[in-house]
Amino acid sequence: MAEMKPRVKVPATATKGEIIEIKTTINHDMESGQRKDKDGKVIPRKIINKFVCSLNGKEVFRSDWYTAVSANPYLSFFVKATESGNFDFAWSDDDGSVYKTSAPITVS
């Protein structure tokens, strides 16, 4: 599933100092590391363990994830619109890969 693109929703415009809601989802199986395969071997854990959102390279929101976060996690959060630019989103996987996407915003 991880090949599907992450989706983000950021308002196109905002006034300076406004609190805006950002919504994100990513398709990911989130293998918990608790399951065994047919031969009784433990299926290695493969979950997204970190999510970071930054505005023009400056981190504005971060969250660490553990087991029990659902598959295809949906996350929404609020940030203060300080300046125009690009929001960058990065989901870090247990196997080291990082899924990225970005979205522009114009602050007036």
Place this chain on the structure above:
Amino acid sequence: MKRLIAGAAVAAALLFHGAAHADDANRAKYSAGDKRSGYLYSTPDTQTMQDDDFQNPGGAWVEEGGRLWSTADGGAGKSCQSCHGAAASTMKGIATGYPKFNPRLAKLIDIEQRINICRQRAMQAKPFPAESRELLALTAFIKNQSHGLPMNVAVDGPAASFFAEGKDAYERPRGQSGMSCASCHGDNEGHRQLDTVSQGQSNGFPTYRLSWETLGSVQRQFGICLKSMKAEALSPDTEEAVVLELYVAARGNGLPVETPSVRK
């Protein structure tokens, strides 16, 4: 004081009226005569999740399907778009008529089979396997172009005999517990299971089931039901599976297409 209380009562009445109004609107939107879509049996949080285009996890499949629609594949170097153009206009309403009798093959086919026929014949590409991410994505994308339009599968003419077979498949007891589809989705709709048992229609498929954590086809749902009935599974795209698909689609005739719907 009396006036204040009266004022509060009016406000409360208005509030209640507002809530009842939204419920009524939904009830009208998701019913047709005696038919009630599975949407009305869902809990409010599941309904909210389905209604919000972004929060609906099925949206990712629809987007992926849109990309596949315009991606060339196979020996002929064609994509769906090469022949069918812009899906928003050419695919509008198409999915409401499937499963459909195909005169060239002289058999009943569903959307998934239609996609794979196009892939093999026109695109000279490999068919997508049943329940694969790609096939679900394209199916959901195509059916999503008919979102809100009433289901309208043909049950007369060349489809009449398939419809009769489908009805029989739905009502015939099978498996160790001697149950039929109709034992739950017919006689016992409204009872609680994981989700409340619905009337057995397919206007919302492919559906994102929270218990699957993925999108799934109506045939996958047949598999789940048959297993809990202790009955033999139907192999994908066998004739019995497709006639049953026609029958459940016809049970939903008149109800709006909800793809991708969200259910527990």
